[in-house]
Amino acid sequence: MTTNTSGYPRRQPQLSPQETRLWNWAQNATLAEKSQQVRPASEKELQALLQHCRGQVRLTGSKMSPGRMLSVSKREDLLIDMSALRGFISSDEHSATFAAGTQLNEVYRVLNEMGRILPASPGVIDEQTLAGALATGTHGQGLGQSSIGDEALSFRMVLADGSVRTFDRQHPWFHAVQVSLGCLGVITEVTLRTRPAEVYTCFKHAVSADTLENDLLKWNRDAALSKAWWFPGEDQVHLWSAHVATDAERARYRDNQHELVVQEQTSDAMNQTIDQTLKEMHSDTQITDKNGKPFRTVTRFKDFSDVTGNVYQVFCRGIATPQINVEIAIPLARVGAVIKRIKRWHQLTQPHMHYPVILRCTGASESWLSPSWQQESCFFGFVVYYAEDGTLSAEGVDFLRQIEKMLAEEGGRPHWGKYFDASLYQWQALYPKWQEFCAVREALDPQHKLSNAFSERLLNGGAER
Incomplete structure (x- = not known):
């Protein structure tokens, strides 16, 4: 439904009770007519829907992706709501299986009750569905881990013709399925690797950004998990460094009924910058x-x-609010040069910013279409919030366009579930497995039923047909 394919659309803060169209979570794009949305109650119902649909099909979970990723346009198209296919299914000593429509916060809660965690660090928002997080390459922070999809052991998937296939780590197409963009099939179950739960203490610091290009790598090498917010205008960084808790810290956590322990001593070192x-x-x-x-x-x-707590208490601290979020992965070997370039550009242009640059590093990914495929990477995140009336400031938009162009020139790969200008990227050059991914798509969905206008342009522009 949406015609805005690469820009930053205006948001509709208030929708009429008589609205007949379905909107994405941010209410900045229409996805379909409400009559086109279907919610299968079982895998069998899903199979029948795919077998009999004569149009194209897209999938929704929490609808947090940009509208262009989710929308359908023709009357015969369907938008499949996967929220009924949710919940914990089974577990063993080293893994747990969940229905694909399960929200991440439920996955984390169940694992925590089992005394288990995913080896992948979580992102800040846990309202995404498991399948949506996998399809877009959602990641956390820390060089010792990568995306959530890298902890998958097997996928159960309904294909476009209604048949069911299982892809495990021995399957030659497994690494295509890990980040599928929703174009290979409909994932219904995921088995994830787990490990014993751990307690962390996260030390928070306000530090100078003068030597950020050198410090960032050290912070990430020294800490189990690390995240930073860079305020270029104030030459300051807010740094989180998480380490496995000591025995004394774990004891305080137990005494606090396993609730997040917040140290009494506070720091006001960031207050002037925040004001x-x-x-x-x-x-x-x-x-x-x-x-x-x-x-x-x-x-x-x-x-x-x-603070001291489990990994989800420490890092799932995000506040879900409608925004334009651009996130670009840069190979770790190039991060120092990119930070220096941003510093020079910022000093010269003094761009308008109302949120710091978010810096999260991850280890290399196995997923063919992961932005961190086969290379340690740093994800640079940029945010502009909507005004009260649903508009975006012209200065904020200009900042996002300029910074994305700069990082694209540096070999950056955009996060699939956030905003990006597809015209800036040469996909086959960025992703050596691009053509192999497209070949898998042709084999699993030769009619491109699991597609829409945006994914067709994206994939057809990256591979010869």
Whole structure:
């Protein structure tokens, strides 16, 4: 339904009760007519829907991706809501199986109750569905791990013709299925590798960005899990370094009934920087509620303190709020040069920013279409929030366009579930397995039933037909 294929669409803050169209979570793109959405209650119903559909099919979980990834356009097309196919299925000593429509917060809760965790660190938002997170290459932070999909052991998938296939790590197409963009089939079950749960203490610091290009790698090599927020205008970085908790720290965590332990000592080292950032945000967004979600994503950096908890308590701290989020992976070997280039550009142009640059590093991925395929990478994240009326500031949009162009020139690979300008990228050059992925797609879905206008342009532009 949406015609905005590469830009940043306006948001509709209020929808009419009589609205007949289905919108994505951010309410900045229509996906289909409500009559086109179907919600199969079982895998068998899903098989029948795919067998009998004469149009194209896209899938939705929490609908957090840009609308162009999810939308359908023709009357005979279907938008399949996978939310009924959810829940824990089974487990053994080293793995757990979940239905693909299960939200990540439920996956994490179940594993925590079992005393298990995924080897992959979580992202900040846990409202995504498991299948959606896998399809878009969702990742956390830490060089000792990569995307959630890299912890998958097998997938159960309904193909476009309604047949069911299982892809395990011995299957030659397994690494294509790990990040599928929803174009290979409909995943219904996922078996994930697990390991014993761990308790971490996350130390938080405010440090200078003067030597960020050198420090970032050291921070990530020294800590089990690391994340940083870079404020270029103030030449400051807010750094999280998580380490396995000591015996004494674990004891305090147990005494706190396994709730997140927040240290009493706080630091106000970021307060002046945050006040300046909030001033920019208020000017841009004109949001009247100064305690609204966009502002809370920044005010949490004020008066910060160290914490101890499990990995989900420490890192799933995101506040889901409609935004334009651009995230580009840069090979770790090039990160120092890219940071220096951003510093020079920022000093020269003084771009308008109302959120820091988010820096998360991951290990290499096995997934053919993962932005970190076969290389340690740093994901540079950039955010612009919507104004009260659903618009975006012209300065914010200009900043996003310029920074993405710069990182694309540096060999960056965009996160599939966020916003990117596809015209900036030479996909086959970025992804050596691109043609193999397209060949798998032709074998599993020769009619391109599991597609839409955006995915057709994306994949047909990357491989000869």
